[in-house]
Amino acid sequence: MVDLSHNAIIELSExxxxxxxxxLNLSNNQLSGxxxxxxxxxxxxxxxxxxxxxxxxxxxxxxxxxxxxASDNQLGSVEGVQRCPALTSLKLxxxxxxxxxxxxxxxxxxxxxxxxxxxxxxxxxxxxxxxxLYPLLTAGVSLDDLDAAPATAEEKVASLNLHGAAxxxxxxxxxxxxxxxxxxxxxxxxxxxxxxxxxxGFKDRAKVKEDLKTxxxxxxxxxxxxxxxxxxxxxxx
Numbered sequence: 001m002v003d004l005s006h007n008a009i010i011e012l013s014e015x016x017x018x019x020x021x022x023x024l025n026l027s028n029n030q031l032s033g034x035x036x037x038x039x040x041x042x043x044x045x046x047x048x049x050x051x052x053x054x055x056x057x058x059x060x061x062x063x064x065x066x067x068x069x070a071s072d073n074q075l076g077s078v079e080g081v082q083r084c085p086a087l088t089s090l091k092l093x094x095x096x097x098x099x100x101x102x103x104x105x106x107x108x109x110x111x112x113x114x115x116x117x118x119x120x121x122x123x124x125x126x127x128x129x130x131x132x133l134y135p136l137l138t139a140g141v142s143l144d145d146l147d148a149a150p151a152t153a154e155e156k157v158a159s160l161n162l163h164g165a166a167x168x169x170x171x172x173x174x175x176x177x178x179x180x181x182x183x184x185x186x187x188x189x190x191x192x193x194x195x196x197x198x199x200x201g202f203k204d205r206a207k208v209k210e211d212l213k214t215x216x217x218x219x220x221x222x223x224x225x226x227x228x229x230x231x232x233x234x235x236x237x
Contacts, residue, residue, distance in 0.1 A: 005029070005047070012037035016060075026051070027069070034058045035080075048073065049091075056080040071095070071116075077102040087112055094119035100131060107139035114145045123147070133159040 001023035002015075009029040015021070016038035023045040031037075031051040036058035039046070043062055049071040056070060057080040065084040068091070075095040081087060082105045090112060097103065098121040106112065117123055117132070125131060129146055133156060136143060143151040 001025070001045075016040050018042075022064075059083050078105050081105050082108040085109065085111075089114040091116045092120065093117065096120070097122045100125065100135075103132065104135070107135055107141060110140055112136075112141050113143060115143055116145075116147050118147045127162065129155060130159040130162050134163050 002018070002021060003025045005025045005027040007029050009026065009031060012026070012031070015024065018040050019042055021040045021042055024039070024043055025047040027047045028050040031048070031053055033053070034055040034057060035048065035053050039060050039062060041061065041063060043065050045067045046062070046065060047069045048056075049069045051073055053070065053073040053075060055077070056075060057077070059080040060083065062084045064086060066086055067089040068081070068084060068087060071091050071093040073095055075092060076097060078090075078092065078097070079102075081090065085108065087109050088111050090106075090109070091114075093116050097117060100122060103117075103122070106115070115132075122128070122132075129151075132146065133143065133151060137156055137159060142156070145151060
């Protein structure tokens with residue numbers, strides 16, 4: 001880990017050469033404007049809190065980054081986080097995010113589990129938690145925690161129900177959880193094939209039972225004939 005916090009850093013260079021670096025702390029410095037400095041792609045933790053950043057849209061590709069803290073800045077959007085596809089934790093408290101549309105890049109973070117937007121104007125929206133959860137859920141992002149509180153199953157259902165009047169939303173949900181009956185055009189779904197196989201199996205078993213019954217009856221008839229023949233033989237004797 002490299003800890004450069006609580007300095008007067010206004011720009012960053014040469015850090016990208018640390019190809020082994022996994023954790024970098026740049027908090028409480030004087031970084032301002034867009035975060036347009038090179039970083040090593042090996043980073044797993046990046047701390048940018050308490051600077052004067054207005055944008056992270058110029059973040060480099062960080063494919064291994066798991067945790068990003070950019071709290072206490074002046075960010076109006078989360079544009080740029082999509083370059084960190086492995087993110088599981090994103091902390092953006094006390095920024096300037098005011099509209100729901102500014103959060104749309106989050107829909108691409110399929111592994112995101114923890115999101116904290118406390119202290120942003122967007123949290124004052126009516127039914128804020130439900131309207132934030134909905135686009136994430138329909139994109140396949142299922143948060144565990146939102147603003148340091150669990151994102152419960154009840155909330156997720158309520159979020160989907162809140163938007164249930166939208167035909168396009170319903171179609172997306174139906175397609176996600178109830179795929180078409182046919183795997184490919186003209187091909188019967190495997191479930192139907194399985195049902196047909198089971199039905200045929202029932203018919204086959206019924207035939208076997210019938211054959212066994214017939215065989216037993218034939219065996220009984222043979223025994224009866226033998227017994228009758230013996231009785232006649234004894235009488236003659």
